[in-house]
Amino acid sequence: MTDSAHVRQLQGRYREAVDALNRGDWIRAQHVAMYLLRDAPAHAGVAFVAGVAALELQQIPLATQCLERAVRINPDRADYLAQYARVLVMARQSREAHHAADRAMTLQPEDVLSMDTLGVVYSQLNAYGHARDAFAKVVEKMPGVASYRFNLATALIFHGEIDAAESELEACLTIDPDFWRAHLSLAQLRKQTCDHNHVERLRVLLSSHSQVDDARLYLNLALAKELEDLGEYSLSFRMLTAGKRAGKEGRGDSTVRDKVVFSAIEQHWRPSSGNSGCRDGAPIFVIGMPRSGTTLVDRILSSHPDVQSAGELQDFGVLLKQLSGSTTLQLLDEDTFAKASALDWSRLGHAYIESVRSLVPQSPRFVDKLPHNFLYAGYIANALPDARIVCLRRGSMDSCLGNFRQLFALSSPYYDYSFDILDTGKYYVMFDRLMRFWRERLGDRLLEVRYEDLVDRQRDTTAGILEHCQLEWNDACLDFANNQAPVGTASAVQVRRSMNRDALDRWKRYEQELEPLRLLLENEGIAVS
Incomplete structure (x- = not known):
C-alpha cells in the first residue's frame, strides 16, 4: 500500500470513529480510535475520540490518559479541554479540573456541548458563579432544550435567584413535562x-x-x-x-455495608504519635449527619471576614484513599481504613492544603463543609492537628426524618440508607456511636453543637463556635441570611432566611407514622425528645 493510500485509509477510519462517537456507539468509537492511536499517536483528534469513548464507558484512567494527550497535542481546543476537565472531576482531581476548565473558558468556546460540560464541571467544583454564566450562554444559544433550562435553574437556585430559577423550571417543563427532576425542584423552591x-x-x-x-x-x-x-x-x-x-x-442492604465501614474505622484508627501532621490552621471542618444544620454553620462562619466557604469537598477522603495505597473501587471500605493506619500524616495534611488552597486562595481561613467527613474526624485530627472540627448534632427523630425526606445524589452509594426510614434510624445509631468514639479520643479538638441551641440561643452558640475556631467575634455572623455567597447544598433556599424555628420538632407532625423509628432508637439507647 502506498503512503497516500495509507493516509486515506487512516482518514477514513478516523471519520468512522468520529461518526460512531456522534451516534453514541462508544464501544465502536473506542475500538477504532485505539486502533488508530498505534499508527497516529500524535493525532489529537484520535486521542480525543478515544478519551471521550472511554469516559462514557466509565474507564476513567484510560479516559484521563487519552484526553490529557489530546490537550497536550492541541492545547487550543476548548472542546478538548472541557472533556478533560470533566474526566478530572470524575477522577476527583479538583484542582487540575478547575485549571482545565478555566483554560477552556479563556478560549471562549462557542459550541453548546462544551459550554454545558463546563457548567457541569464548575457546579461539581462548587464554582457556581462560573456555572451559572456557562449555563446562561447555553440557554441563550439553545433555549428549547429542557436539560439546559434545568441546569441553569439549578445554578440560579444555588445563587439565591429564586424567581429566575422558577421561570427556568417552568420553561423546562413546558418543553418536556416528563422532566421529572424539575417537578421536585419546583416543589422545593418555596413553601407552597x-x-x-x-x-x-x-x-x-x-x-x-x-x-x-x-x-x-x-x-x-x-x-x-x-x-x-x-x-x-x-x-x-x-x-x-x-x-x-x-x-x-436495586440498592441492596445498605445497613450491612455501612456496618462494615463504621466497624473498620473503630478497629483500625490510631492517634498519631509525636508532632506529626501539617501545622496549617486554616481549615475548619464542619461535619455531622446530613440535614443537621451543617450548611447553617457554614454560612455563619463564612459571614466572618476572615473565612471563606470552600463548599462540600471530597478532597480529604480522596487523598486518604490515594495515599493509603488502597486499590479497591470504593472510596470508603475496610481495606482503605486498614491501610490508612500506616499513613504519613504530614504528607496527607500538606496534600489536602495544596489541593484546597486553589479554591480559596485569598482567605486566611476556610470551611470544608462535607457532612460525611464525620467518618474521618480522627484522621483529620492526625493529618491537620491545628484544624478546627465542628460537629452538628440535631435531635435524633428530626435528624432521621430530615435524611429520609431528602433525595441525595442517586449516583452515590453513601446515602443508600436514606431510602428507608428504619435504615435511616440504624444509620443514625452507627453515627451516634462513632461520635462517642471520636469524642472520647479527640477531646476538645472536637466541638459538638446542638442545632436546637443554635436556633434558640443564636448569639451565645455562635460565640462558642467562633471561640472554638479561634476567630474574633463579628456581628456579621449573626446576619448570615445576607451572606451573598452561593450555596450548593439541599439547604440552598432555607439558609437565605433568618434564623427560625420552622424545622424544630418537625417529626411530631408524623408521630404515628414514625412510631417504629422511635422504638428502634429508644431500644438502642438513643434519646428521643
Whole structure:
C-alpha cells in the first residue's frame, strides 16, 4: 500500500470513529480510535475520540490518559479541554479540573456541548458563579432544550435567584413535562400555599406514569413536599414513603455495608504519635449527619471576614484513599481504613492544603463543609492537628426524618440508607456511636453543637463556635441570611432566611407514622425528645 493510500485509509477510519462517537456507539468509537492511536499517536483528534469513548464507558484512567494527550497535542481546543476537565472531576482531581476548565473558558468556546460540560464541571467544583454564566450562554444559544433550562435553574437556585430559577423550571417543563427532576425542584423552591401549588398537576402526571420508576420517585417526593406545606401530613408521609421505595429498588442492604465501614474505622484508627501532621490552621471542618444544620454553620462562619466557604469537598477522603495505597473501587471500605493506619500524616495534611488552597486562595481561613467527613474526624485530627472540627448534632427523630425526606445524589452509594426510614434510624445509631468514639479520643479538638441551641440561643452558640475556631467575634455572623455567597447544598433556599424555628420538632407532625423509628432508637439507647 502506498503512503497516500495509507493516509486515506487512516482518514477514513478516523471519520468512522468520529461518526460512531456522534451516534453514541462508544464501544465502536473506542475500538477504532485505539486502533488508530498505534499508527497516529500524535493525532489529537484520535486521542480525543478515544478519551471521550472511554469516559462514557466509565474507564476513567484510560479516559484521563487519552484526553490529557489530546490537550497536550492541541492545547487550543476548548472542546478538548472541557472533556478533560470533566474526566478530572470524575477522577476527583479538583484542582487540575478547575485549571482545565478555566483554560477552556479563556478560549471562549462557542459550541453548546462544551459550554454545558463546563457548567457541569464548575457546579461539581462548587464554582457556581462560573456555572451559572456557562449555563446562561447555553440557554441563550439553545433555549428549547429542557436539560439546559434545568441546569441553569439549578445554578440560579444555588445563587439565591429564586424567581429566575422558577421561570427556568417552568420553561423546562413546558418543553418536556416528563422532566421529572424539575417537578421536585419546583416543589422545593418555596413553601407552597393553597393559592399557589402544583398538587393537581403532580397527581395527574403520577396517575398516568405510575409504571415509570423515575416518575414514581420524583413525583411522589414532590407531592410529599407540597402536601406537607399544605398541612396534609399523613398523606404527605405516604407519598414520601412511596417515592423513596421507588428509589430504593436495586440498592441492596445498605445497613450491612455501612456496618462494615463504621466497624473498620473503630478497629483500625490510631492517634498519631509525636508532632506529626501539617501545622496549617486554616481549615475548619464542619461535619455531622446530613440535614443537621451543617450548611447553617457554614454560612455563619463564612459571614466572618476572615473565612471563606470552600463548599462540600471530597478532597480529604480522596487523598486518604490515594495515599493509603488502597486499590479497591470504593472510596470508603475496610481495606482503605486498614491501610490508612500506616499513613504519613504530614504528607496527607500538606496534600489536602495544596489541593484546597486553589479554591480559596485569598482567605486566611476556610470551611470544608462535607457532612460525611464525620467518618474521618480522627484522621483529620492526625493529618491537620491545628484544624478546627465542628460537629452538628440535631435531635435524633428530626435528624432521621430530615435524611429520609431528602433525595441525595442517586449516583452515590453513601446515602443508600436514606431510602428507608428504619435504615435511616440504624444509620443514625452507627453515627451516634462513632461520635462517642471520636469524642472520647479527640477531646476538645472536637466541638459538638446542638442545632436546637443554635436556633434558640443564636448569639451565645455562635460565640462558642467562633471561640472554638479561634476567630474574633463579628456581628456579621449573626446576619448570615445576607451572606451573598452561593450555596450548593439541599439547604440552598432555607439558609437565605433568618434564623427560625420552622424545622424544630418537625417529626411530631408524623408521630404515628414514625412510631417504629422511635422504638428502634429508644431500644438502642438513643434519646428521643
